[in-house]
Amino acid sequence: MAKVVKDLISLELIGLHSHIGSQILPLAGFEAAAARLVTAAVMLRDEAGIVISQLGLGGGFGISYVPADQPKDIQVIADLLVSTVLRESKLNDLIVSKISVEPGRYISGPAGITLYTVGTIKPVTIAGGQTRTYVSVDGGMSDNIRTALYGAQYTVAVVSRAPTGAPMLSRVVGKHCESGDIIVRDCYLPDDLKPGDLIAVAATGAYCRSMSSQYNGTPRPPVIAVSGGLDQVWIRRETYEDLLVLDQG
Numbered sequence: 001m002a003k004v005v006k007d008l009i010s011l012e013l014i015g016l017h018s019h020i021g022s023q024i025l026p027l028a029g030f031e032a033a034a035a036r037l038v039t040a041a042v043m044l045r046d047e048a049g050i051v052i053s054q055l056g057l058g059g060g061f062g063i064s065y066v067p068a069d070q071p072k073d074i075q076v077i078a079d080l081l082v083s084t085v086l087r088e089s090k091l092n093d094l095i096v097s098k099i100s101v102e103p104g105r106y107i108s109g110p111a112g113i114t115l116y117t118v119g120t121i122k123p124v125t126i127a128g129g130q131t132r133t134y135v136s137v138d139g140g141m142s143d144n145i146r147t148a149l150y151g152a153q154y155t156v157a158v159v160s161r162a163p164t165g166a167p168m169l170s171r172v173v174g175k176h177c178e179s180g181d182i183i184v185r186d187c188y189l190p191d192d193l194k195p196g197d198l199i200a201v202a203a204t205g206a207y208c209r210s211m212s213s214q215y216n217g218t219p220r221p222p223v224i225a226v227s228g229g230l231d232q233v234w235i236r237r238e239t240y241e242d243l244l245v246l247d248q249g
């Protein structure tokens with residue numbers, strides 16, 4: 001493919017790109033990918049006389065959804081990528097003038113919080129005679145499909161008051177009569193939780209709004225920016241008129 005691009009007068013091949021996946025916490029894969037990209041650039045130079053001067057090292061840097069997730073500081077990641085490219089390119093007399101990255105989730109993920117209002121609360125007996133309390137909210141898989149899609153985990157807390165109840169094994173579920181309509185599969189919420197309480201699900205700034213839907217005729221919630229005690233609507237709440245706007249009938 002690089003040779004094809006090289007021979008096209010309308011295109012100039014200046015760089016190589018890789019993206020190895022998403023929500024990756026160990027750094028070994030990023031280091032290996034950066035080294036391999038240098039190897040590929042050297043191969044193109046030696047075998048086809050193609051000069052590669054830029055490397056795009058992709059995104060995929062993981063963030064913390066639950067305490068077990070221990071993301072690396074972005075400076076540590078940057079240092080590793082730069083030192084890997086420098087080391088490998090020096091070994092092969094390759095000059096790389098620019099390295100770029102595309103962190104998506106790392107930037108937007110922790111910046112987002114989803115607020116839900118608690119509706120029905122229902123204790124259900126589970127295996128071993130334990131009780132898990134189902135906490136339904138005014139959203140669900142239409143605003144966050146990640147749990148249903150690939151078992152994402154989240155941290156959730158009551159935010160409208162300081163709860164005093166004891167930790168209660170809970171599952172936060174949506175309003176879309178679907179067995180997979182789960183937002184937080186396993187968590188502990190206080191046993192004094194009541195309908196009308198506001199709960200916040202953390203780190204929903206990436207791959208939630210962008211994968212949202214109007215399933216079951218559900219208007220999407222607004223996106224509100226909050227900073228320094230001020231708030232600003234960035235995307236307004238959808239209305240039922242919005243749901244019907246494409247209907248021609």
Ligand SMILES: Cc1ncc(COP(=O)(O)O)c(C=O)c1O
Pocket residue numbers: 019021022023058059060061102103104105106206
């Ligand atoms: C080519 C490319 N770069 C960057 C990203 C961002 O990934 P992340 O949000 O995991 O950093 C993606 C996401 O799919 C991608 O496909």
